[in-house]
Amino acid sequence: MRPLVISHFATANPLGLGSVATLRGLVERRGALRRMDFHATPLETWIGRVEGLEEQPVAGRLAEFDCRNNRLAQAGLRQDGFEEAVARARSRYGANRIAVILGTSTSGIEHCERAYRERDANTGSLPPWFRERHTLNLFSVADFVQKYLGLQGPAATISTACSSSAKVFASAARMIEAGFADAAVVGGVDSLCLTTLYGFGSLELLSREPCRPCDAGRDGISIGEAAGFALLERPEPGSRGVALVGYGESSDAYHMSSPDPEGEGAYLAMRSALESAGIEPADVDYLNMHGTGTPANDRIEDRAIFRLFRESVVCSSTKGWTGHTLGAAGITEAIICALCLSAGLVPGSLNLERIDPTFSSRVAVAAESRDLRYVMSNSFGFGGSNCSLVFGQLA
Amino acid sequence: MSTLYLQSVGVLGPGLPDWPTTRRILSGEAPYDAQVEAQPNPMLLPPNERRRVPRLVRWTIAAAHEALIEASRDPADVAVVFTSSSGDGEIVHRLCEAAASPAREVSPTLFHNSVHNAPAGYWSIGAGSQQRSVALCGHDASFAVGLMEAVTLVCTEQVPVLLVACDLPFPEPLAALRPIGASFAVALLLSPVPCRQALACWQVSIGAGAEATAIPAALPATLATNPAAAALPLLAASTRDAAETVRLTYVGGQHLAVEVRRCH
Numbered sequence: 312m313r314p315l316v317i318s319h320f321a322t323a324n325p326l327g328l329g330s331v332a333t334l335r336g337l338v339e340r341r342g343a344l345r346r347m348d349f350h351a352t353p354l355e356t357w358i359g360r361v362e363g364l365e366e367q368p369v370a371g372r373l374a375e376f377d378c379r380n381n382r383l384a385q386a387g388l389r390q391d392g393f394e395e396a397v398a399r400a401r402s403r404y405g406a407n408r409i410a411v412i413l414g415t416s417t418s419g420i421e422h423c424e425r426a427y428r429e430r431d432a433n434t435g436s437l438p439p440w441f442r443e444r445h446t447l448n449l450f451s452v453a454d455f456v457q458k459y460l461g462l463q464g465p466a467a468t469i470s471t472a473c474s475s476s477a478k479v480f481a482s483a484a485r486m487i488e489a490g491f492a493d494a495a496v497v498g499g500v501d502s503l504c505l506t507t508l509y510g511f512g513s514l515e516l517l518s519r520e521p522c523r524p525c526d527a528g529r530d531g532i533s534i535g536e537a538a539g540f541a542l543l544e545r546p547e548p549g550s551r552g553v554a555l556v557g558y559g560e561s562s563d564a565y566h567m568s569s570p571d572p573e574g575e576g577a578y579l580a581m582r583s584a585l586e587s588a589g590i591e592p593a594d595v596d597y598l599n600m601h602g603t604g605t606p607a608n609d610r611i612e613d614r615a616i617f618r619l620f621r622e623s624v625v626c627s628s629t630k631g632w633t634g635h636t637l638g639a640a641g642i643t644e645a646i647i648c649a650l651c652l653s654a655g656l657v658p659g660s661l662n663l664e665r666i667d668p669t670f671s672s673r674v675a676v677a678a679e680s681r682d683l684r685y686v687m688s689n690s691f692g693f694g695g696s697n698c699s700l701v702f703g704q705l706a
Numbered sequence: 707m708s709t710l711y712l713q714s715v716g717v718l719g720p721g722l723p724d725w726p727t728t729r730r731i732l733s734g735e736a737p738y739d740a741q742v743e744a745q746p747n748p749m750l751l752p753p754n755e756r757r758r759v760p761r762l763v764r765w766t767i768a769a770a771h772e773a774l775i776e777a778s779r780d781p782a783d784v785a786v787v788f789t790s791s792s793g794d795g796e797i798v799h800r801l802c803e804a805a806a807s808p809a810r811e812v813s814p815t816l817f818h819n820s821v822h823n824a825p826a827g828y829w830s831i832g833a834g835s836q837q838r839s840v841a842l843c844g845h846d847a848s849f850a851v852g853l854m855e856a857v858t859l860v861c862t863e864q865v866p867v868l869l870v871a872c873d874l875p876f877p878e879p880l881a882a883l884r885p886i887g888a889s890f891a892v893a894l895l896l897s898p899v900p901c902r903q904a905l906a907c908w909q910v911s912i913g914a915g916a917e918a919t920a921i922p923a924a925l926p927a928t929l930a931t932n933p934a935a936a937a938l939p940l941l942a943a944s945t946r947d948a949a950e951t952v953r954l955t956y957v958g959g960q961h962l963a964v965e966v967r968r969c970h
Contacts, residue, residue, distance in 0.1 A: 352810070407912075407914075407958065407960065416821065416822075420798070420801070420802070423798070423802050424802050424805040424806065426802075427802040427803060427805065427806035428805075428806040430806070430879065435878065435879050436878075436879050436882060437879045437880070437882070437883065441883070443880065443883040443884050444845060444884070447798070448791070448792065448843065448845050448884075449793065449822060449843035450791070450843045450844050450845040450848070450851075451845075453844075453957075454845065454957075457957070457958060462958065463958035463959055463960065464958055464960075465854060465912065465956075465957065465958070466844070466851075466957040466958055467842050467843070467844055467851045467854070467855065467957075468842060468843045468844070469840060469841070469842055470793075470821070470822035470823065470841050470842070470843060471821070471822070471823040471826070471839075471840060471841050472821040472822075472823060478840055482840065482855060482858070485858040485859060485862045485863070486854070486858050488858070488862045489708055489857065489858040489861050489862050490708075491708075491854065491858065491912060504805075505805040505810060506801045506802075506805055506812070506817075506820070509804070509805070509810050509811070509812045509817075510801075510812050510814075510817030510818075510820070511817075512812075513811070513812045513813060513814040513817055514814045514817065514818070560838035560840075561836050561837070561838060562826070562827075562830035562835060562836050562837060562838065562839050563830070563836070564830040564831050564833070564834055564835055564836050565831065566831070567818040567819065567821075567824065567827050567828070567831075568814070568817075568818035575836065576836055579836055692821070692823070693818055693821045693823070693827065694821055694823040694824060694826060694827025694828075694830075695827055695830055695831070696823055696826070696827065696839065696840075
């Protein structure tokens with residue numbers, strides 16, 4: 312693919328609001344997971360929660376979009392000078408030439424969960440305050456962000472479980488390449504809700520402690536919430552900064568919620584991302600794993616990474632810091648990759664005491680400072696939906 | 707402006723049991739008969755899975771499979787774009803009921819079937835396909851949003867793409883807020899090159915203003931409440947000899963304009 316410069320990005324995740332707080336959390340090795348305190352539930356697990364959403368409603372002309380997921384989107388849009396950057400792009404390209412492509416797995420289902428608790432005892436009908444289109448519907452988040460940013464171009468929500476906000480980069484790149492847009496706001500938003508907490512609980516995939524990706528004793532995921540956005544543009548002569556240089560997508564064709572034990576789908580996604588970037592495995596200096604912390608996921612990903620890279624690449628999962636932010640994991644970790652590329656940082660792992668002795672790949676435990684040419688980010692989701700992204704520095 | 711070719715079609719809806727019947731209705735050769743029931747039989751899936759899978763998956767895979775059989779194409783060879791405005795409303799309803807109940811118990815199968823890409827996931831398993839797939843939503847514009855994704859894939863990657871759109875009525879109490887009057891699924895195999903049996907050539911562009919071509923008058927108005935049925939005006943034009951431009955509701959106050967030309 313032709314590289315696209317990530318001219319601006321913004322993040323709200325459990326490590327904090329904005330890129331500075333995120334990088335500081337990584338560097339200071341300060342995890343953001345806490346004991347489950349979202350609704351009173353008997354679930355014994357840890358979560359990554361974004362502070363302050365309860366006090367920051369979506370108000371004014373877009374008030375009908377108010378729900379936890381769009382509050383989180385709004386919190387993300389307000390970071391890192393992102394709104395201003397999009398406003399400048401809007402005057403440059405025109406509101407109808409900037410696409411908005413966002414990922415989410417559950418959108419505003421938490422709003423619908425609340426509505427179901429207030430059903431009319433006689434008729435069963437939902438309370439009058441419930442707005443399906445502006446909250447529950449998966450398009451709600453893209454619709455909200457498009458209107459918030461004053462854009463009128465192509466828009467879509469991509470919902471492929473935990474690969475959602477990685478795949479948005481691929482779709483946006485194609486849309487720009489095909490000439491339907493000059494720039495794109497990509498990203499993802501997923502917020503805490505009972506559906507995912509109890510759903511992953513039913514699959515016995517929740518860790519009882521802060522998740523420990525790649526650790527020999529790992530026992531599951533910690534669910535997090537996050538919003539992240541990136542502005543993608545065609546580079547100009549002299550453009551500098553981090554760029555999307557490759558993407559790869561594949562399907563496992565194996566099982567709806569268990570990854571293919573051979574890791575073939577993961578391997579195919581990574582390999583086609585390298586092909587799309589026109590680089591060799593040895594060119595990748597850091598790989599941000601999907602690394603959820605379940606025994607099967609990390610084992611299979613290790614196998615696929617080793618098959619493609621042998622020991623040439625250093626890899627780690629940053630979910631020990633943020634938890635698994637599901638449909639927002641792709642963008643959150645893309646932004647972490649961008650921060651690491653700029654800072655020359657391999658963040659290593661958190662909560663990792665003993666690397667699984669069956670692993671073959673080079674898993675980084677401690678942080679390392681080094682020049683990074685290319686980094687890869689993996690995102691794999693239910694339904695066997697895989698996406699790998701490659702980021703690099705524009706010279 | 708991007709050009710692609712409609713190679714084959716799969717359809718499932720009330721009175722629209724398959725593409726050959728639907729084509730005759732759309733071209734005016736046969737009357738519409740609402741009594742003919744759609745039989746969503748996902749033959750691509752193993753027999754034990756066919757009954758167990760969610761309704762949305764049955765409808766989607768049945769329509770998708772028809773399009774590929776018609777094109778004599780190996781299902782493992784095509785990328786898949788799945789689009790739906792509301793996903794599986796039955797599953798959303800059951801999840802929200804569970805979340806509102808004291809025990810909050812969710813079945814693991816219900817949860818993994820709840821992902822919007824469940825039809826794409828089951829398709830890849832049934833077809834043995836490791837090709838890329840994506841699942842999208844654009845509310846009322848979901849068909850156009852899926853078409854845009856398919857067009858950009860076909861035109862930039864030069865690969866055949868199976869675009870599948872499906873929406874089903876919600877159960878109550880959600881149905882009161884999101885009325886979808888009829889079930890409908892459509893699958894379109896789109897190709898970057900004009901193969902021998904191509905039905906039509908489409909040129910897709912974005913136009914200003916929220917315009918939309920109405921669904922053919924021969925079809926019942928309840929179908930028009932299904933976002934996936936936005937494909938029908940496009941299919942109707944693809945059966946006619948005269949070239950015409952079909953407009954589809956898109957997002958951001960715009961529409962997609964599709965210039966349709968018959969290939970034969």
